[in-house]
Amino acid sequence: MLQIQNLYKEFDGIKAVDGLSFTVEDNSIVALVGPNGSGKTTVFNIISGFLKANKGRIIFDGNDIISLNPFKIARLGIGRTFQNIRLFPQISVLDNVLLGLKYETGHRFSSALFQTKRMKKEEADNIKKAEELLKFVGLAEKRDALAENLSHGQRKLLELARILALEPKIFLLDEPIAGLFPETKRTMFSLIKKLKASGKTISFIEHDLHSVMDIADKIIVLDHGKKIAEGTPEEIKQNKEVLKAYIGKDTL
Amino acid sequence: MEYLIHILIISGIYIILTLSLNLIVGYAGLAALGHIAFACVGAYTSSLLALNLGVSPWIGLIIGAIFASVLGAIVSFPSLRLKGDYLAIATFGLGVIVYSIAKNWVGLTRGPMGLPGIPAFKIFGYEINNVWAYLVLVLIFVVITYVVIRNITKSPFGRILTAVREDEIATEAMGKNVNKYKLIVFVVGAFFAGIAGSLYAHYITFIDPSSFTMMESIAVLLMVVFGGMASLGGSFIGASVLVIFPELLRFLGMPSSVAAPLRQMIYGLLLVILMIWRPQGLMGKYKFK
Numbered sequence: 001m002l003q004i005q006n007l008y009k010e011f012d013g014i015k016a017v018d019g020l021s022f023t024v025e026d027n028s029i030v031a032l033v034g035p036n037g038s039g040k041t042t043v044f045n046i047i048s049g050f051l052k053a054n055k056g057r058i059i060f061d062g063n064d065i066i067s068l069n070p071f072k073i074a075r076l077g078i079g080r081t082f083q084n085i086r087l088f089p090q091i092s093v094l095d096n097v098l099l100g101l102k103y104e105t106g107h108r109f110s111s112a113l114f115q116t117k118r119m120k121k122e123e124a125d126n127i128k129k130a131e132e133l134l135k136f137v138g139l140a141e142k143r144d145a146l147a148e149n150l151s152h153g154q155r156k157l158l159e160l161a162r163i164l165a166l167e168p169k170i171f172l173l174d175e176p177i178a179g180l181f182p183e184t185k186r187t188m189f190s191l192i193k194k195l196k197a198s199g200k201t202i203s204f205i206e207h208d209l210h211s212v213m214d215i216a217d218k219i220i221v222l223d224h225g226k227k228i229a230e231g232t233p234e235e236i237k238q239n240k241e242v243l244k245a246y247i248g249k250d251t252l
Numbered sequence: 253m254e255y256l257i258h259i260l261i262i263s264g265i266y267i268i269l270t271l272s273l274n275l276i277v278g279y280a281g282l283a284a285l286g287h288i289a290f291a292c293v294g295a296y297t298s299s300l301l302a303l304n305l306g307v308s309p310w311i312g313l314i315i316g317a318i319f320a321s322v323l324g325a326i327v328s329f330p331s332l333r334l335k336g337d338y339l340a341i342a343t344f345g346l347g348v349i350v351y352s353i354a355k356n357w358v359g360l361t362r363g364p365m366g367l368p369g370i371p372a373f374k375i376f377g378y379e380i381n382n383v384w385a386y387l388v389l390v391l392i393f394v395v396i397t398y399v400v401i402r403n404i405t406k407s408p409f410g411r412i413l414t415a416v417r418e419d420e421i422a423t424e425a426m427g428k429n430v431n432k433y434k435l436i437v438f439v440v441g442a443f444f445a446g447i448a449g450s451l452y453a454h455y456i457t458f459i460d461p462s463s464f465t466m467m468e469s470i471a472v473l474l475m476v477v478f479g480g481m482a483s484l485g486g487s488f489i490g491a492s493v494l495v496i497f498p499e500l501l502r503f504l505g506m507p508s509s510v511a512a513p514l515r516q517m518i519y520g521l522l523l524v525i526l527m528i529w530r531p532q533g534l535m536g537k538y539k540f541k
Contacts, residue, residue: 048425069424091411122408
């Protein structure tokens, strides 16, 4: 589904991503793990087109997408969330989800100008879809609240609902469980598992190795922009390199 | 009575300017400071066409609006790269350029001498030169502007504009081409500002660069903020109040040497109080961050 090949990215001489290659298989959950500054978010930013790599290829569904604009990459079916949560704060929760949904013609300038019947029908259908998605993540009662008035956990869930609305083929979730209460964390993980069960592919970033053990099919451990280990949770647990990178922090 | 109608006509022209700027600033969140430049292009285009080539003001109005749109498209390019304060400075600069051209290209615009004797609109051979008729004409354009901008904003398209305002990166991540929306917003906003400029020129029948200074751009921006960002009702109120209120102070019966500066001070004080008491404007939904 997604292949990262020999990716390099430098910031003012600092190698943020240093010759990274990995593959995200169809219908799997791949966790990108590593200490702070190991280049995880940079990799996501490059895949989604917000950063340009110095070198390397990103093959998605057989096409190299490395030179495309972010909005084109999103349209091809790569949906992402952000580490610091990027919602549309001063508009409603429902509108946030509607912005992820696809319109055939209703989003066009001409549809707006002439207030076409088709636009109104599409809008009504999409509102129903958006309400279902809000129900799915458990935010149905918050429908009309402004996004900025949600709690941290609710904002994470809303960001997930919005990315679900986009119906991407692969979900790139940047620290989906960071800063969540244990209960919301469980909700988030069960939603991710449900996504996989429905045939989706997920890759997510997390810096805590423990938390990803029971959910990931494959774990990729990064350190200073390099891949130091790749494998199933069982294999990672026994990997000496990983223990070294995390030394003094975790004993697995 | 004529004076009162005159004030209403001027209010109407400012309402068109405020509505169109609200689309750019209030909905799409693009801090544009050169709005009067579009009106300037509209006013000069239709005036010069009428004076030099005898083109009907109706056609001049449309051509002027299209020229203003072209300038809007040009202005939208810096907005693709610049944000917030930087965009405000860049659009301010473009406003200054347009003003300077109007002032210094004497061969075309007659510079500071201005263009006198601009012909009025004609309908079935009759000139629209009494204030009542002109008020009706301006109101028709106010309604057209309002309906178009309301339709644009009350739609999935308009929702994307607010998304651009809220977070451009997240908008791109939703598969929306942010640059396209910025371009459309500037083109539409400039179109209506061009119409407003043309309506002004054919009403006053004289224009010179002093009608299109940067202070005018700032005044229109104040009307948007005063009435409320992303509120069309607010734009009606903002433009009307800020046009009519200074006129009311004329009637306080003070010597003009006191009244004129006092008017400016009360005007300024009003804005300061409003920003403290209600930073989103009278009817606005959106606050500056």
